[in-house]
Amino acid sequence: xxxxxxxxxxxxxxxxxxxxxxxxxxxxxxxxxxxxxxxxxxxxxxxxxxxxxxxxxxxxxxxxxxxxxxxxxxxxxxxxxxxxxxxxxxxxxxxxxxxxxxxxxxxxxxxxxxxxxxxxxxxxxxxxxxxxxxxxxxxxxxxxxxxxxxxxxxxxxxxxxxxxxxxxxxxxxxxxxxxxxxxxxxxxxxxxxxxxxxxxxxxxxxxxxxxxxxxxxxxxxxxxxxxxxxxxxxxxxxxxxxxxxxxxxxxxxxxxxxxxxxxxxxxxxxxxxxxxxxxxxxxxxxxxxxxxxxxxxxxxxxxxxxxxxxxxxx
Amino acid sequence: xxxxxxxxxxxxxxxxxxxxxxxxxxxxxxxxxxxxxxxxxxxxxxxxxxxxxxxxxxxxxxxxxxxxxxxxxxxxxxxxxxxxxxxxxxxxxxxxxxxxxxxxxxxxxxxxxxxxxxxxxxxxxxxxxxxxxxxxxxxxxxxxxxxxxxxxxxxxxxxxxxxxxxxxxxxxxxxxxxxxxxxxxxxxxxxxxxxxxxxxxxxxxxxxxxxxxxxxxxxxxxxxxxxxxxxxxxxxxxxxxxxxxxxxxxxxxxxxxxxxxxxxxxxxxxxxxxxxxxxxxxxxxxxxxxxxxxxxxxxxxxxxxxxxxxxxxxxxxxxxxxxxxxxxxxxxxxxxxxxxxxxxxxxxxxxxxxxxxxxxxxxxxxxxxxxxxxxxxxxxxxxxxxxxxxxxxxxxxxxxxxxxxxxxxxxxxxxxxxxxxxxxxxxxxxxxxxxxxxxxxxxxxxxxxxxxxxxxxxxxxxxxxxxxxxxxxxxxxxxxxxxxxxxxxxxxxxxxxx
Numbered sequence: 001x002x003x004x005x006x007x008x009x010x011x012x013x014x015x016x017x018x019x020x021x022x023x024x025x026x027x028x029x030x031x032x033x034x035x036x037x038x039x040x041x042x043x044x045x046x047x048x049x050x051x052x053x054x055x056x057x058x059x060x061x062x063x064x065x066x067x068x069x070x071x072x073x074x075x076x077x078x079x080x081x082x083x084x085x086x087x088x089x090x091x092x093x094x095x096x097x098x099x100x101x102x103x104x105x106x107x108x109x110x111x112x113x114x115x116x117x118x119x120x121x122x123x124x125x126x127x128x129x130x131x132x133x134x135x136x137x138x139x140x141x142x143x144x145x146x147x148x149x150x151x152x153x154x155x156x157x158x159x160x161x162x163x164x165x166x167x168x169x170x171x172x173x174x175x176x177x178x179x180x181x182x183x184x185x186x187x188x189x190x191x192x193x194x195x196x197x198x199x200x201x202x203x204x205x206x207x208x209x210x211x212x213x214x215x216x217x218x219x220x221x222x223x224x225x226x227x228x229x230x231x232x233x234x235x236x237x238x239x240x241x242x243x244x245x246x247x248x249x250x251x252x253x254x255x256x257x258x259x260x261x262x263x264x265x266x267x268x269x270x271x272x273x274x275x276x277x278x279x280x281x282x283x284x285x286x287x288x289x290x291x292x293x294x295x296x297x298x299x300x301x302x303x304x305x306x307x308x309x310x311x312x313x314x
Numbered sequence: 315x316x317x318x319x320x321x322x323x324x325x326x327x328x329x330x331x332x333x334x335x336x337x338x339x340x341x342x343x344x345x346x347x348x349x350x351x352x353x354x355x356x357x358x359x360x361x362x363x364x365x366x367x368x369x370x371x372x373x374x375x376x377x378x379x380x381x382x383x384x385x386x387x388x389x390x391x392x393x394x395x396x397x398x399x400x401x402x403x404x405x406x407x408x409x410x411x412x413x414x415x416x417x418x419x420x421x422x423x424x425x426x427x428x429x430x431x432x433x434x435x436x437x438x439x440x441x442x443x444x445x446x447x448x449x450x451x452x453x454x455x456x457x458x459x460x461x462x463x464x465x466x467x468x469x470x471x472x473x474x475x476x477x478x479x480x481x482x483x484x485x486x487x488x489x490x491x492x493x494x495x496x497x498x499x500x501x502x503x504x505x506x507x508x509x510x511x512x513x514x515x516x517x518x519x520x521x522x523x524x525x526x527x528x529x530x531x532x533x534x535x536x537x538x539x540x541x542x543x544x545x546x547x548x549x550x551x552x553x554x555x556x557x558x559x560x561x562x563x564x565x566x567x568x569x570x571x572x573x574x575x576x577x578x579x580x581x582x583x584x585x586x587x588x589x590x591x592x593x594x595x596x597x598x599x600x601x602x603x604x605x606x607x608x609x610x611x612x613x614x615x616x617x618x619x620x621x622x623x624x625x626x627x628x629x630x631x632x633x634x635x636x637x638x639x640x641x642x643x644x645x646x647x648x649x650x651x652x653x654x655x656x657x658x659x660x661x662x663x664x665x666x667x668x669x670x671x672x673x674x675x676x677x678x679x680x681x682x683x684x685x686x687x688x689x690x691x692x693x694x695x696x697x698x699x700x701x702x703x704x705x706x707x708x709x710x711x712x713x714x715x716x717x718x719x720x721x722x723x724x725x726x727x728x729x730x731x732x733x734x735x736x737x738x739x740x741x742x743x744x745x746x747x748x749x750x751x752x753x754x755x756x757x758x759x760x761x762x763x764x765x766x767x768x769x770x771x772x773x774x775x776x777x778x779x780x781x782x783x784x785x786x787x788x789x790x791x792x793x794x795x796x797x798x799x800x801x802x803x804x805x806x807x808x809x810x811x812x
Contacts, residue, residue, distance in 0.1 A: 055788075057749075057788075057789065058420065058424050058446070059420065059442045059446065059748055059749055059751065059752075060442075060748050060749045060789050060790070060793070061445060061446055061748065062789075062790050062793045063788075063789065063790070075784075075788075081759075147589075148587075148588060148589035148592070149587060149589060149606070164588070166588050166589050166591075166592075168589070168592045169538070169588070169589040169590065169591035169592035169766060170591075170766065171763070171766050171767070171768040254592075255413070255539060255540045255541065256540060257539060257540040257591070257592075257759075257762045257763075257766070258538065258539075258540075258591045258592070258762050258763060258765065258766030258768060259540075259759060259760070259762045259763025259764075259766055259768050259769070260759055260763070261763075261766070261768065271755070274417040274420070274421060275414075275416065275417050275751065275755060276751065276752050276755065277420055277424070278752075278788070
């Protein structure tokens with residue numbers, strides 16, 4: 001049966017238009033992305049959660065993935081090595097980020113207040129060089145610098161009669177040596193973020209403070225800091241998250257040693273998964289680390305939000 | 315002992331679970347590396363041998379995985395010639411870090427990537443790889459006419475221990491590593507000092523050179539870095555009759571043998587450089603070949619390096635590692651290298667990989683490799699020790715053959731081969747059953763802490779014992795018992811276990 005053009009138009013209008021106007025259409029458009037997300041992120045994560053409750057060990061055929069309940073979590077939480085690596089990570093992230101932030105903030109403020117034009121450009125180029133370097137290369141360089149018998153640092157120290165510290169072979173110093181390398185590499189990141197944060201503050205506020213007779217410390221506390229709160233939070237959070245995941249420089253500089261003195265939680269997690277191939281324990285540790293990270297990040301943000309006026313910082 | 319190498323190539327539940335778990339562990343941990351899911355396990359089952367295998371492999375190209383560094387050199391030296399002989403081209407050489415070879419290979423095997431046809435690995439992984447079906451049994455291919463790897467010429471420990479699992483042959487040796495003593499002959503002669511035969515004498519010589527002469531910085535240096543430090547402990551522990559476990563799989567590390575081994579080593583550390591805890595293979599090698607220490611216990615390639623180093627050329631000596639007052643001694647056998655054919659590739663690739671490996675290990679090639687200081691591979695064939703002459707000759711496969719002569723005279727070559735022979739006779743095997751990597755890692759971490767001075771003798775032994783107990787429970791006592799007793803049998807057959 002033939003249909004008139006008007007009929008066809010009406011049909012199109014009713015079918016397609018109503019379909020296009022369908023209030024649920026956006027969900028259909030989101031489906032491909034959701035499927036990809038499900039396949040690449042959600043499903044592996046759920047699978048890893050399930051694996052964390054099993055005894056799966058890829059190097060032993062009899063450890064086939066039988067359900068063991070919370071045994072892996074219990075083993076980890078009662079393991080001395082687990083807590084040693086958590087302690088090392090807390091020390092590394094806490095002290096490292098604190099020093100990087102302090103140094104970075106000081107240098108950023110100095111540059112914002114006292115340098116201009118080409119000087120700033122040259123300083124930035126120099127300061128950003130370490131950040132451009134692959135962490136593994138930075139680790140190798142610092143390993144050579146810290147070499148105790150023939151490394152240049154100990155050569156200079158010996159020349160001025162300070163002695164030759166056992167940078168990498170002492171359990172007391174190895175993690176600090178890795179920390180020094182990390183501070184060298186990542187302080188520029190803090191400088192970059194905080195410098196741009198400082199430049200975004202309106203000069204009117206500083207002018208008003210000057211007119212009111214505020215001294216530098218007062219201006220810093222009541223103008224600079226509050227205005228930069230959001231930037232500071234983001235800088236610290238990004239660095240802390242990055243430091244929490246870190247292990248490449250440690251891997252090449254100390255390999256976690258001597259003993260477990262510089263072993264970080266992520267490296268121990270890696271060893272459980274890809275050296276022992278104890279997938280049950282490795283995935284359990286991954287979830288514990290994720291839990292720690294989420295809790296710490298939320299605590300950090302809520303502490304910051306409790307500041308002046310309780311404004312949201314991010 | 316049961317093997318899983320007869321499973322088929324289908325996507326079994328276990329293989330799916332293993333592949334997914336490797337991938338999800340990486341995802342959850344946010345770790346680097348793309349680990350494909352869905353595979354895993356490998357087959358390692360039956361393969362068909364064509365009527366004319368030589369033609370079947372002609373023109374094939376294979377990929378190799380190996381620890382990066384000087385040990386890859388022989389593959390480059392010989393590949394063209396082997397291609398002319400067999401028609402098999404060595405394509406890509408994939409190098410991995412010395413201490414993370416296991417991680418990389420297992421990850422590839424588990425994800426069934428099929429990325430490598432031929433793998434070079436340390437024999438301590440043989441049990442895990444073979445029992446999980448990641449390697450192809452070689453016995454059928456070894457039967458092919460003209461493809462015999464000449465096992466009757468292999469030194470017994472390497473033949474019986476480095477190649478077999480569950481009654482099948484899974485690997486061909488290419489590197490006969492064992493620890494030996496390297497010392498400064500010139501300084502020993504100058505001070506009229508005998509080569510130490512006991513650990514007490516060893517410590518006394520170390521003390522003498524450290525404290526009483528200015529001829530050299532230190533009497534000794536020792537391996538301390540995580541990775542292989544355990545081997546230096548086992549060398550003393552084994553000489554005291556120490557064993558890993560009893561028949562019930564109870565750890566036997568926290569015993570008189572363990573205590574005496576560590577006490578003796580503690581004394582050695584006093585006379586070592588302050589940073590000896592950070593010494594791995596290159597640092598320890600360079601400490602000796604650079605002329606900084608009077609003696610080291612090291613792998614058997616180090617005398618070859620010393621013979622061509624400016625500081626030690628003509629001044630080095632080699633001997634078996636010392637023993638104890640009752641005459642018992644042991645030389646730990648960590649590392650070493652074997653070639654295995656992966657099970658997760660096509661039959662054609664398996665054949666080609668085996669053909670390349672078999673030719674590579676023949677004396678025609680391998681003798682030029684073990685006698686060349688340009689690599690780390692050491693003698694593993696009887697003929698390589700019975701005839702020291704190649705150690706004084708050029709390696710014709712090198713672009714610069716003049717750089718390949720290890721020893722300038724037959725006397726040095728003979729001293730080297732006889733020292734290797736002597737040290738091998740007291741070889742002490744390292745664990746290589748499935749799961750043994752966990753025991754080694756636990757021991758290694760504690761030994762590293764000990765060398766750095768973080769823990770004392772008692773604490774170290776107690777920690778290792780407790781870790782090993784826990785690993786046995788984790789992996790399943792009965793299964794581990796079965797593996798261990800079978801391995802002991804192999805060691806006894808090799809004549810390196812009482």
